[in-house]
Amino acid sequence: MSEVNMQKFLGYRFFKEVGDNEYEVIRIAEVNQKDPTRCTVLFENGKKQKVGYEFIKEYTPLEPFGVVTFNIVKLNNKEGEKSVKDVMVTAHKLIDLKLRLNNNEPYIICRQSVTDFFSQLISKDPTQINMYGFSVTRETCPTNIQMNTLTACSDVLESTMIHVYKDDNVDSMMKCIDPALKYNIDKVLKKLHDDYCDANHLPPIKKMGKVVDGWCTTLELLLNMNNFMVDFNQMCDITGFDVNLLDWMILGDDGLYSLNNPCRLFFSTVFKVNVIDTKVMKFDYTVNMGNFRNDKYALVRDNTNTIWIVVYLEQGEYLEQQLIDEINKLDVTTKLQLAYFNKYADLM
Numbered sequence: 001m002s003e004v005n006m007q008k009f010l011g012y013r014f015f016k017e018v019g020d021n022e023y024e025v026i027r028i029a030e031v032n033q034k035d036p037t038r039c040t041v042l043f044e045n046g047k048k049q050k051v052g053y054e055f056i057k058e059y060t061p062l063e064p065f066g067v068v069t070f071n072i073v074k075l076n077n078k079e080g081e082k083s084v085k086d087v088m089v090t091a092h093k094l095i096d097l098k099l100r101l102n103n104n105e106p107y108i109i110c111r112q113s114v115t116d117f118f119s120q121l122i123s124k125d126p127t128q129i130n131m132y133g134f135s136v137t138r139e140t141c142p143t144n145i146q147m148n149t150l151t152a153c154s155d156v157l158e159s160t161m162i163h164v165y166k167d168d169n170v171d172s173m174m175k176c177i178d179p180a181l182k183y184n185i186d187k188v189l190k191k192l193h194d195d196y197c198d199a200n201h202l203p204p205i206k207k208m209g210k211v212v213d214g215w216c217t218t219l220e221l222l223l224n225m226n227n228f229m230v231d232f233n234q235m236c237d238i239t240g241f242d243v244n245l246l247d248w249m250i251l252g253d254d255g256l257y258s259l260n261n262p263c264r265l266f267f268s269t270v271f272k273v274n275v276i277d278t279k280v281m282k283f284d285y286t287v288n289m290g291n292f293r294n295d296k297y298a299l300v301r302d303n304t305n306t307i308w309i310v311v312y313l314e315q316g317e318y319l320e321q322q323l324i325d326e327i328n329k330l331d332v333t334t335k336l337q338l339a340y341f342n343k344y345a346d347l348m
Contacts, residue, residue, distance in 0.1 A: 004053045006039040007031045011162030011176045014059030029176050064163035066093045073153035085188045086113040108231045109150045110135035131214035135226035166236040169305045170223050190217045225343050238299040240339030245302040266336040273314045283307040
């Protein structure tokens, strides 16, 4: 067992009980490329430690929700032309891979060197310069485009796959990517960005921008600009709120939190239910979700990347306009919003 290749566990979390209902959680954040039986684990307090399998086996593995794969791919141009590198990120639900559902088609595809078809749909000006880069899911992919065609390439040059959990975010995923691969990905993105600026004779001041017409200079920008986390939330059945949800809660006499009235109304409009009461608790993997099988609930990620379980009681008919009118009276429409980065603001 000492010869276990830790690469296949990259991103995995492991836990062990260290006290009464107290758990220590570690995560495999890096694997030694020369000796894949050794790895670097990340503790919740940020501490890192290089260990072998003998250390890991004292912990219990925590089942991941999915996998995210980061790739540098090659695109072949016309015969005689130089090939071009591109960056592509895909995400799968683990259950899809285990049961071989959907022909192993990714749930999410995000890549750079493809025209952003959403910008073409949104733009009111047919002469508007195309934007590039996109992130799409099975649910949001336009019906005239086959999802699997979006992964087209002639070769995969570099790749790493990390296991992910519902409470992951872009920052936590970046901690599990080998620094050398991350450097190479950013290098490819920067070259694509600069080549586009040069080919279009853009002024130096514009070329200095970190994003030009959707061309991004770092992996984080590519993911954030294209709302990868919105798609990731969708894959995990989570809804993103662009607020610190704790600021919109009240503590009851029973010691439990509930949404305050403005947030309850906003929650009703988002989920299209007439909510009359809520109970809110923080999500983590010590919570047995089976306890809520007879309840109606939603998972909400706020802008602190905290995930909350909102158990709600609904009653009567959902009257959307009436709820919207009530929210408008409270003047909170600019404060309570879904998490979404609008890269198309200049097109609308």
